[in-house]
Amino acid sequence: MSSGKKIFQSELIKKYGNLIGLITLIILTAFLTKGTFITPRNLINVLRQTSVNGILAVGMTLVILIGGIDLSVGSVVALTGIFAALFQPLGTVPAIVLTVLIGAVIGGWNGFFVTKFKIPPFIITLGMMTIARGLALVFSGGQAISGLNEKFILISESYISPTVFFSVLAFLTLIAAICFLRKMKNGQFKEGFKISPISAINAFFMLAALTLISWLVIFRGLPMGAAIFFVIAMIGIYVLRRMRFGRYVYAVGGNEEAARLSGINVKLIKFLVFTIMGVLAAVAGIVLTARLNSGVPTSGVMFELDAIASVVIGGTSLSGGHGSIGGSIIGAFIIGTLNNGMQLLNIDSFYQEIVKGAIIIGAVLLDRKK
């Protein structure tokens, strides 16, 4: 019985280690900043600052799940940001569509080289990192491009009003309730409705997060960038858990040869994953450009490392096949809290880098111990 309890405990640490880390970090930062950190105004700031990295982390989770890596995302964020700024005269919607398309082409290019010529992702995306950065400087003439459409800036600067937010929430709750009732009708809970401890804990944390966000929303509304991040993350979670493509991503990362012999088109899956990463990098580029109110060719430096760090801290295995977007979201908020907290504490940015690096190494070490 006690050994069963022990297994359960280690299971808990394994599953919730990063979440416990995030909560500890938030409490610690709140104390050190004498409460400034947990004011609604600052928390909304954290949400806004985290959204770009969060969007990238969702794509990076897929890339790392298939055993790959994408070092080019930071540069691609800058390049697509420049294009988004250059496309402004075409109108806001065409600018967004074209920019996303360019992101898809760049990601597809990476995927093409990885699958067709069997070039290691590390190498091809390292090359693309430099190429995209160079292109960003060429197309912008090395200058920030300002003069964006008013509507475009709203992508980052507007807020989703409490009314809209709670309507959507109510709608989603309704759908969930209908699904539940249909399952009950189909007799899926004949043997009684059982809640496993894990799903109870999951539900608790979800509710807690929702409560926190609702509080922020009542205060000011949900920042648009964060809303985009949450929607993308939810779609990502659904794709990985409920769709064939998601299942194949895990299979390819877990055992590529077995996946191939099971009839999975391994090359297509890899190609698509890199393409999706490119698309998400473009979305991040659009959000960042709107926030900076200009296309900046030198922006996005080291963003790939923050994204990779979020994924790794979130418990996704660098060798592929194991991990989740949920973990990466937590990882992204850990990075976001660190960045924000150290800014509030006026820690020299030189030291910020050191602390971040140490935390990444520590997270991986903890992961090994499991």
Add this chain to the structure above:
Amino acid sequence: MESNVLLETRNIIKDFPGVRALDKVSFCLNEGEVLGLVGENGAGKSTLMKIFSGAYPAGSYQGEIYLKGNRCAFKSPKDSQSAGIAIIYQELNLIPKMSAAENIFLGREPVIGKTGLIKEEELFRQTQDLLDTLDISVSADEMIENLSIGKQQMVEIAKAVSCRAKILILDEPTSALTEQEIRSLFKMIKSLGARGVSMIYISHKLDEIFEITNRVSVLRDGRTVGGKETSRMSRQELVALMVGRNIEDMYPKEKVSIGKTALEVKDFFVDHPFLTGEKVVRNVNFQVRSGEVLGIYGLMGSGRSELLNAIFGSFSADSSGEVYLEGKHVRINSPHQAIEEGIGLVTEDRKLFGLVLGMEVGENISLSCLEDISWYQVINKQKEDELIERYTRSLKIKTAGSKAIVNNLSGGNQQKVVIAKWLATNPRVLLLDEPTRGVDVAAKVEIYQLMNKLAKEGVAIVMVSSDLPEVLSMSDRLLIMHEGQAIKELDKEEATQEKVMFYATGGKE
């Protein structure tokens, strides 16, 4: 006689989880002789060699090894090497991007004092002298990757000689060699014999055993079952020693009515994955009817797995020939196409090719048939759960639940998961590659019963197996492969272990 025994083992016992690989092996190698070591796949030859090489260190097995009458214990490959034992493996152990000289003296380079600086000139001169005295036409500065497999093997032998090896073990040395290269290898073996090197020659090719060895020793099921001077041994006698295993009462083969031809393979050739111009399967023709079990038997390197994989569209090299499914000509270029045509392949080595070990039992079972239970991309969870439940139950897969990670299951249950995955695709033709390897007896019987059930349902089964009694008992018909060719087809009634082994080792009427 006692005085010239060079290497001797007494009562070697080596256990692996669930199997006894070596069971009191006593074996001796005399000074200056070439000893042939033969046995079926899995008879224990490789295990014994790994004990000699120190790959299985002293202490991981029971029994004693004597070298020139002195007891010795090899704790590592280094111990065994310094005792004068060298092994030439099937897969050569050379570094492709280094020269012959650098490979031969790897770790023993002539250096200037204690500086660690290599005396390049001396290295190449010593190597060239060595290669010349051994009559090997390779230049010391030639890069290994530019040499043919035969030449590479010669470099390995030169390395062994330069290490002053007294005992040279050759493990299937001719499997990747051309006829001409085999000739020069045999010349080399004879000249090494004259230099006083004793050799153990492992091969499935009995022609070679009769040509090159002085004495032959037979392993079967981890035991030495006999041996004598090659000149006093007949081919039939040797084959009888190699097989002769008891057919236990564990093969519940049932008669089922056999239907129309399900799979027909015509003029099938498969290229060698890295030797251009060479073929691993040559001109194979066969057919299987629905409800029939066709057994394919062949020793290592006979091309049996390559044949199955090429039919399934999963082999790395090109193939040619025609495949007909129920009379319809099909072209299969990928496993996905094969699955759509109704072919399943239960691959050899479930850990490498069969399972995604880190995924759940259920996810592995449904992996190949997700298209059937999805609405576009969205997996129908309910249908999936039902499917998993059905196969877990009908195959009696013992697991903590469909959410258990497949890596935590026993070998037999893992194998059942692989089979379940393929049954879930509703195949008309099921190809089984070593379906019971590494599986405990109870699970084996269950797999045989499952084969019966599938045959009754009209599935055509092709089974490749190294287990002679199994393949004899479970097949309706038997195809024997040797060096890429299907050299003989036997009906269940006429097939005996001796006959099958006779053909599988290259015997001709």
